[in-house]
Amino acid sequence: MKSTFQLRYWNHINGWLLVLPAVFMIGLFTHYPIGANIFHSLFSMGTVTRPEVFTGLENYRYLMDDDIFWKVLKNNLVYSMCTVPASISIALGMALLINRNIKGRSLVRMSFFTPTVLPMIAVANIWLFFYTPEYGLFDQVFAFFGGDSHNWLGNPNSALYCLIVMVIWKEAGFFMVFYLAALQQLSPELKEAGLVEGSGGWYYFRRVTFPLLMPTTLFVMVNAVINSFKLVDHLIIMTKGGPDNASSLLLYYIYENAFSFWDTSYAATLTVVLVFILAIITIIQFTVVEKRIHYR
Amino acid sequence: MRLWGVEIGKIIETAGAWLLGALWLLPVVFALWSSFHPAEYSTRFELFAPLTTENFVRAWSYAPFPRYLFNTFILVTLILAAQFVLCTLAAYGFARFDFFGKDFVFALVLLQLMIMPEVLLVENYRTIGELGLLDTIPAIGLPYMASAFGIFLLRQSFKTIPKELIEAAQVEGVSALGILWKVYIPLSKSTYIAYGLVSVSYHWNNFLWPLVVTSSVNSRPLTVGLAIFGAPESGVDWSIITAATVMTMAPLLVAFILFQRQFVQSFMHSGIK
Numbered sequence: 082m083k084s085t086f087q088l089r090y091w092n093h094i095n096g097w098l099l100v101l102p103a104v105f106m107i108g109l110f111t112h113y114p115i116g117a118n119i120f121h122s123l124f125s126m127g128t129v130t131r132p133e134v135f136t137g138l139e140n141y142r143y144l145m146d147d148d149i150f151w152k153v154l155k156n157n158l159v160y161s162m163c164t165v166p167a168s169i170s171i172a173l174g175m176a177l178l179i180n181r182n183i184k185g186r187s188l189v190r191m192s193f194f195t196p197t198v199l200p201m202i203a204v205a206n207i208w209l210f211f212y213t214p215e216y217g218l219f220d221q222v223f224a225f226f227g228g229d230s231h232n233w234l235g236n237p238n239s240a241l242y243c244l245i246v247m248v249i250w251k252e253a254g255f256f257m258v259f260y261l262a263a264l265q266q267l268s269p270e271l272k273e274a275g276l277v278e279g280s281g282g283w284y285y286f287r288r289v290t291f292p293l294l295m296p297t298t299l300f301v302m303v304n305a306v307i308n309s310f311k312l313v314d315h316l317i318i319m320t321k322g323g324p325d326n327a328s329s330l331l332l333y334y335i336y337e338n339a340f341s342f343w344d345t346s347y348a349a350t351l352t353v354v355l356v357f358i359l360a361i362i363t364i365i366q367f368t369v370v371e372k373r374i375h376y377r
Numbered sequence: 378m379r380l381w382g383v384e385i386g387k388i389i390e391t392a393g394a395w396l397l398g399a400l401w402l403l404p405v406v407f408a409l410w411s412s413f414h415p416a417e418y419s420t421r422f423e424l425f426a427p428l429t430t431e432n433f434v435r436a437w438s439y440a441p442f443p444r445y446l447f448n449t450f451i452l453v454t455l456i457l458a459a460q461f462v463l464c465t466l467a468a469y470g471f472a473r474f475d476f477f478g479k480d481f482v483f484a485l486v487l488l489q490l491m492i493m494p495e496v497l498l499v500e501n502y503r504t505i506g507e508l509g510l511l512d513t514i515p516a517i518g519l520p521y522m523a524s525a526f527g528i529f530l531l532r533q534s535f536k537t538i539p540k541e542l543i544e545a546a547q548v549e550g551v552s553a554l555g556i557l558w559k560v561y562i563p564l565s566k567s568t569y570i571a572y573g574l575v576s577v578s579y580h581w582n583n584f585l586w587p588l589v590v591t592s593s594v595n596s597r598p599l600t601v602g603l604a605i606f607g608a609p610e611s612g613v614d615w616s617i618i619t620a621a622t623v624m625t626m627a628p629l630l631v632a633f634i635l636f637q638r639q640f641v642q643s644f645m646h647s648g649i650k
Contacts, residue, residue, distance in 0.1 A: 096474030103463040103466065112488070185391075189394045193397075194641055199582070202582075203603065206618060207404045207405075314585055317604060336585065
């Protein structure tokens with residue numbers, strides 16, 4: 082008979098052995114690179130003739146004076162603040178529609194969800210053609226109503242918004258699924274009670290359904306914000322961040338610095354900023370959001 | 378108010394849903410249209426425009442799409458297999474064993490949910506370079522193989538398995554790994570399917586990281602191949618680019634249409650904490 086001490090001892094060893102492979106891999110590709118990014122951001126860019134030198138916060142000083150960085154950061158904020166609320170409200174609307182007993186419901190659900198299974202690259206290719214001056218779908222529709230042709234993606238004032246519209250289309254169906262799951266868990270008795278009291282549809286939604294969906298909204302919101310910082314595939318196809326960085330986003334600017342300009346130490350500095358932003362979002366989630374919602 | 382025995386509100390609701398659904402499907406329909414028609418019809422929508430598969434034949438011959446397709450297939454399979462093994466072991470450890478530092482290590486693992494490997498592409502590229510794996514298929518998969526998301530989902534699922542079942546197996550003298558294999562894994566089948574579908578869709582579609590670590594036909598997945606093929610400077614005809622686009626998204630799209638319910642349920646399942 083094993084003693085309790087021996088059993089507990091084996092618990093520790095078995096537990097550690099089981100998690101070790103995964104923990105090692107996550108450490109290697111998540112925690113180590115975070116540290117390495119911070120480390121490399123403190124050095125100058127090494128070249129063939131000149132080794133990299135410790136420069137302290139020099140890269141960060143450069144970053145503060147880098148107009149493109151501020152422009153890209155502002156773009157990213159505009160991008161997040163447009164795509165997140167819009168795709169979430171459309172997602173909620175879709176879920177409410179599908180949750181009603183309408184005809185052809187599964188077909189409609191399928192069409193809402195389709196963009197989710199498509200690669201962003203394929204989507205970008207299709208939408209690139211929509212935005213083509215004169216021949217594209219948008220200009221054809223405008224021409225039908227007697228409008229002029231527009232260089233949608235070539236104009237610094239519209240390029241970012243063109244991307245925003247496309248991303249809302251791509252993501253709304255994905256977020257809808259989480260609302261659908263939540264709506265299915267709301268009890269039907271609640272609805273009956275609300276209707277017996279004679280409350281109208283909108284009133285019922287505002288006072289009962291929407292508050293009950295709050296945990297889902299917050300969960301979806303955190304995911305949407307993170308996505309708006311980590312998904313830049315479409316930029317490579319559609320605008321390359323242009324014209325004049327008008328549609329560039331932070332991760333795309335990092336990619337450009339690292340793999341077009343080969344300035345890896347500045348790219349590391351920018352990555353530190355991005356990780357910092359994501360860390361703030363995480364902290365907000367764990368302190369504010371998780372405390373407000375109580376999971377069963 | 379009622380019209381033909383149906384409530385007007387209901388009619389508006391249905392019409393609204395259908396309209397929005399049609400609008401949402403439009404880009405895909407358009408892509409299909411222009412890939413199956415000769416170039417001169419790619420923006421002229423005539424019902425009886427002649428159908429053709431010429432665009433596909435030409436796209437197929439202009440770029441090594443069979444190879445790209447093969448690479449993506451290998452990549453997705455490799456990642457999924459590795460994820461199942463690594464995440465199952467880790468989830469079992471976190472769900473059923475009490476070990477020193479467990480909560481802290483679990484918190485460290487969850488960090489990956491927020492800071493995905495593609496965000497850290499500069500340093501991960503350096504690491505892959507030092508491992509001598511640049512431009513290989515495993516290089517694309519490595520950063521994703523231990524997935525915090527998979528560990529989290531499986532751990533949730535393992536935790537719901539009743540203790541009585543485990544105790545019964547222990548009484549019969551089944552080992553710890555035997556219990557995992559005979560009790561936990563079979564009872565979590567739906568979670569594995571859900572996670573598998575989410576993972577396959579993610580990696581079939583993933584682009585930025587594969588773009589960075591690959592540099593030849595030998596390792597490039599479909600998405601990267603398509604991006605190179607469709608670049609404006611390649612000068613390829615629009616209809617042919619759409620055909621290539623349709624080819625890239627077709628396998629997942631067909632799977633989705635066939636197993637629509639399963640897909641939606643899986644994504645739903647993966648979002649519930």
